[in-house]
Amino acid sequence: MHARIFLYKIHAQHHQLGEGQGWLLEFKDYFVPSLPVLIIGGVLFYWLVSPAAGISFAAGCFLYASAAAYAHQVQHENPDLCFWLPRPVHHLHHNGKMWHHNFGILVDFWDRVFGTYKKVEYNRERKRYPVSSYFRIKWF
């Protein structure tokens, strides 16, 4: 998306807008392209390992897309709620207008593996958010 190869225009528009589309549209953007992997992997695990393994693989794809959509939306709306990361990398990716760093959305693991992680100071507001604030995102 940053190498002008795949989805470049759409991603550049996303950078200009600087906001998420809402959980449902984000989920669609992650889930639909993963369907071939979900189906092929699910069928292979189902037949080669066990039905439980196949169903678990497919459920894992679904849950990962759901969680990534949530992580993306929440980092655009209130990155302080991204408690599972030391720094909300996607927020920093946008805020710092990064074109070569912090590509992660749900996790920063792959940025660390591929050397694209950039440690940027981020002062998380140290306040306790009520549980309801985690649900106050744009869902649709």
Ligand SMILES: [Zn+2]
């Ligand atoms: Zn974004």
Ligand SMILES: [Zn+2]
């Ligand atoms: Zn980007």
